[in-house]
Amino acid sequence: MRNAIRYLFVATVVAALAAFGSGIAAAAIIEPSAPAVQAISPGPGETVGIAAPVRVQFAEPVENRARAEQSVNIRAETALAGTFSWTGDRELTWSPTGFLPASSPISVSVGGARTEFNTNAGVTAEGDMSNYTFTVSIGGVPVRTMPASFGKPGWETPSGTFPVMEKFASITFDSRTIGIPLNDPEGYLIEGQWAERLTWGGVFVHSAPWSVDSQGNANVSHGCINLPPGDAQWYYENVSVGDPVYLHW
Template identity: 30%
Template sequence: MTFGNFTRRRAGVAVLGLVAALTLGACSSEPTVSASGTSGGGPTQAPPPAAKPASVTTSPAAGAKDVAPGSPITATVAEGTISSVTLTNPDGKQVQGQASADKKSWSATEELGYDKTYTWSGQAAGSDGKTVPISGSFTTVKPRRQMAGSLNVGDGQTYGIAMPIALTFPSKVTDKASVEKALSVETTPKTEGSWAWLNGDTSVHWRPKEYFAPNTTVKVNAKIYGVDMGGGTYGRQDISSSFTIGRSQIVKGNTQEHRMQVIRDGQQVQDFPVSYGLDSDPGRVTHSGTHVVMSKHATYSMSNPRYGYTDVNVPWAVRISNNGEFIHGLAGSIWAQGKKNISHGCLNLSPANAKIYYDSVLPGDPVEITGSTQQLSSKDGDYNDWTYDWASWSKLSALAS
């Protein structure tokens, strides 16, 4: 009996507890929380970004003076887009330009003039729906001097596999880094190469790390107009050239063997007897090293007053250095060709053999000489590019790290 009463009391307590729980659930003001941690009714959305006025930046900044015409000329907008923009010169002529696809920037696409004031005008629309003006002006520099450069390579020409690209100026360039940044070389196939400053910083050359691959196409661009060259000197005009590298032809010669081989596309096609410069005289010995064919002449007048001759005409002359070294014909030394060295530094061939070689030559062909007591160096003229190993050559760039 006692057990039964105890059981009934517990049951009553349980019922009351259930009623209380139901009552609490019905009356509570606390929100229900899902397993994901969000309130009932689904996830909340972030408020939209606040609308902002457009912010316009022009480069050069408004009021800037002595601006290099070759520097980037741009207008950009943050928190909005460009509705309209013009840049005009002192005569009211509009500068040509191009807007970006998203209308957030505009860039000039034509060269500006020296010593001129340019004025911005236009509007930009902000995300707040309001417009702000694009305005301001800047003045380009008045150069103390303008300087032009000249390239050694011509449009549509074909050159040998060792051909350096040379951009030469009439006087020293003091801001070499600025000029070098304006230079580019594009090749197909892609070719590793580097610029180097030579000849007292009056010339900058580009050469590949290794010889060009045959049939490479090359385009060089020197966008130096408006570029600060240092000391108040600025570039006068841009210059460019597109050319092709031809077949591979390499001359190899050892002065002690008195022979000269012509290697074309990896195959030896000629082996000529030759007389090199007299070994016993440092002033006459042919220099060892990689020469580069610079030009060729059906006849050429040779003079060397130091050694007592002037105006000696020779046939089929191929210049391989500015120090007076040529490959040319000379009937008077046929007796020595293939036997001994008697020339004044040139490679003497018979006129018949000289003509065969002459007809095959391209400017830029390498001529690799070994065996002599004197080495080709930077003192030996304009095309001494291959006298440097790659590490040394790369350090001659103004942008070398």
């Protein structure tokens, strides 16, 4: 019904303009803009990693997703390439193709809403599941290699590149969140420290004093990246949300 009214309105305007004579060749149809923006993250002045996505929360459900995506402009010195995904009908996520430029201001405009955030020096990590190591580089230069333990058979750590989603100085690890009852032989309820979330499915980089003897020589976790406490604290203190972690065999 809404479209029918719109088209009737446009047709009426065109007919009315035509009545003024041949001096008017055509009427321009102005498409409505995307809904108002409620929030954009990262927020103004934040410093994030070079794989950080940009999330746009709209004030109301978006009917025309293509138009909403076209309203997004993300730039450093030039426009940046990326891909879009949706969570529900109000939240749009833009993920960079490759990485954002390091140590740079990044401007975001969505319709009339604008913000600017910054990237850090380019803190990246590589988890080598075959050699049981976790290596951190800054600006492309390796600065620290740590012994690590990854997921054991049946609970393998996923391969791929994962931006850090959240970080916690302390956290409770509960096996029920990944489908393991506490009374199962694999069940656990542990107070942990120095943790960075990589997936909503429960994969973290974190301190694991209980597996120090295996770190560097065996994979014994339920999918997380276990680090020695001192190394885990150092990583927590140097990593930003949005920093990429590359995991491979």
